[in-house]
Amino acid sequence: MGAREPVDVDLNQPLHEALELLESDQHEAARRSAAAQLKQGEERGHAATQAEALTALALHDNLVGCHRRALPSARRALKLLQAQNGGLDAPTEARVLGLLADAASGCGRHEEAVETALLAQRLAERLPDAALSVRIACQLGMVYAWAGSTEAAEAEFTAAAADAARLTEPSLALWAGAGLAFNELLRLFRERYYAGQMPDTALLRERLHACAALWDADAPPAMAGAPGMGRRLQRLGRCARALCQIWSGELESARRQGARPLMLEAGSPRADAWTRLLGHWLRAELDWSGRSMGSAQGAATRLLEAAAQAGFEPMEGLARMLRTQIHKAMGRFDLALDDERQMRRREQLLRAESLENRQRVVQAQLDVRYTRRHLQQLAERSRELERLSFEDALTGIANRRSFEHRLQRLLGRGAVLPQTLCVALIDVDDFKAINDLHSHGAGDAALRGIADVLRQSVRDYDVAARLGGDEFVVLFAHSTLDTARQVCERISERVSALRWDDWPALRASISIGVASARPGDTMDGLMQRADACMFRAKERNDGQSLQVESAW
Known part of the structure; x- marks a missing residue:
């Protein structure tokens, strides 16, 4: 491979032509361009070029549905990048891990896919690129959806949609919305298989309608940082809309609005594997609903064969389930039973392969991660990012950004029951007088002392943060109002007992307002109620420095 070289990777530059071709749906030309770049990198012994080409x-x-081919490319790219002197920058690692998770999911290696996507998500969450974090969340949601973990997929797509709504890139919101629609589509398909009848499609209709701008656009929007994804999502959405109509008995509307154009495209010699799979799926569902059972059986068989040829294991499983249902509808229970045996056999083989694969994956990660140089550099980068992004420089506790990030995710994900999430807003009493009477150094010491009290008084999963100036906040992730009140009383007592050797006369006290989250609460609404309680605490003349909002 040649001598190791320092990494200086910009995935959008060396293979800019290939990525542009992907965006314009010229898949084969894009692959030829990337393959040529890979060959050039191998001839020159340039590992970084090889890694970039393999990533492309x-x-x-992944985009065209050939995940079995994508998996070794993504693994090799990650290994090459991690092996470079100087290590791998976190944004690049997160992006390549996302590709690897997508490929592993398409090969039916769901455990590996989830682990890899979760690692990518953890890396992305520590970076200032919020758009990257949304893209990784969408990839993780898709991994969960294909694995049949409907609720986990729902949570990831919902969180991604909430995060995307706060950004200026509308394509990310469409991506998350398309993921929610696709997850519901798979849920309905599986429920029909296990229940023997089609469940209500109302939620699927609602989600498809929410993303109509993507399905109906003449040209799909470019997905920031994901060349070609817009077109893939558009095809999937049009297929989902047609399937929803088919399942609701609206066969003519399905043929006219979505199925026929997509099936014609799927029949083109230029069609990629993913488009052909969608075309076969639509044909099987249309023929089944139209009672053309022989044609439906043939289309389901072609879907199964095409999925197997592409190496797209989840679609292969879907095709097997579909054909089983069609066989039962035909009264061919012997064929249905044979399909079910094949499904069980396939699941056993996948489990065995997954177990064998875990040792190799773990060893590969150990090889690149447990070197002294890589660990040292990774730790240094993590500490620097943590300090700059989430830590208050004066006190060492979390800053406003860290607190708001945590609170938004809890509220957006519904990760806790509303009545068990509380916020305590804390203000230092007469802080200006502390600065005026004792010096600004004394004021800084007072703030650090109060921060230490907060740090020592809360649990690991709570967040104590400095909002700025003399304002602090505590986020109680799993506490009732009564529990939060008791903790805040102890905090107030400990602050009043603080003493400073350099300023013997210095005393500090605080006022605290506590509020709990309500169903559908926003961060602004919750903080405003805590702020109102804090001001009422300041105005009281009974010696009490704590005000808790009334139970709702």
Whole structure:
């Protein structure tokens, strides 16, 4: 491979032509361009070029549904990048891990896919690029959806949609919305298989309508940082809309609005594997609903064969389930039973392969991660990012950004029951007088002392933060109002007992307002109620420095 070289990776530059071709739906040309770049990198012994080319190849193969081909490319790209002197920057690692998770999911290696996507998510969450975090969340949601973890997929797509709504890139919101629609589509398909009848499609209709701008656009919007994804989502959405109509008995509308154009595209010699799979799926569902059972059986068989040829295991499983249902509808219970045996056999083989694969994956990660140089650099980068992004420089506790990030995610994900999430807003009494009477150094010491009290008084999963100036806040992630009140009383007592050797006469006290989250609460609404309680605490003349909002 040649001598190791320092990494200086910009995935959008060396293979800019290939990525542009992907965005314009010229998949084969994009793959040829990336393959040529890979060959050039191998001839020159340039590991970084090889890694970039392999990343583009994995991106292409994931987009067109050839995950079995994408998986080794993504693994090799990650290994090459991690092996470079100087290590791998976190944004690049998160992006390549996302590709690897997508490929592993398409090969039916769901455990590996979830682990890899979760690692990518943890890396992305520590970075200032919020758009990257949304994209990784969407990838993780898709991994969960294909694995049949409907609720986990729902949570990821919902959180991604909430985060995307706060950004200026509308395509990310469409991506998250398309993911919610696709997850519901798979849920309905599986429920029909296990229950024997089609459940209510109202939620799927609602979610498809929410993303109509994506389905109906002449040209799909570019998805920031994900070349070609807009077109893939558009095709999937049009297929989902047609399936929803088919399942609701609206066969003519399905043929006219979505199924026929997509099936014609799927029949083109230029169609990629993903488009052909969608075309076969639509044909099987249309024929089944139209009682053309022989044609439906043939289309389901072609879907199964095409999925197996592409190496797209989740679609292969879907095709097997579909054909089983069609066989039962035909009264061919012997064929249905044979399909079910094949499904069980396939699941056993996948489990065995997954177990064998875990040792190799763990060893590969150990090889690149447990070197002294890599660990040292990773730790240094993590500490620096943590300090700059989430830590208050004066007190060492969390800053406003860290607190708001945590609170938004809890409220957006519904990760806790509303009545068990509380916020305590804390203001230092007469802080200006402390600065005026004792010096600004004394004021800084008072703030650090109060921060230490907060840090020592809360649990690991709570957040104590400095909002700025003399304002602090505590986020109680799993506490009732009564529990939060008791903790805040102890905090107030400990602050009043603080003493400073350099300023013997210095005393500090605080006022605290506590509020709990309500169903549908926003961060602003919750903080405003805590702020109102805090001001009422300041105005009291009974010696009490704590005000808790009334139970709702």
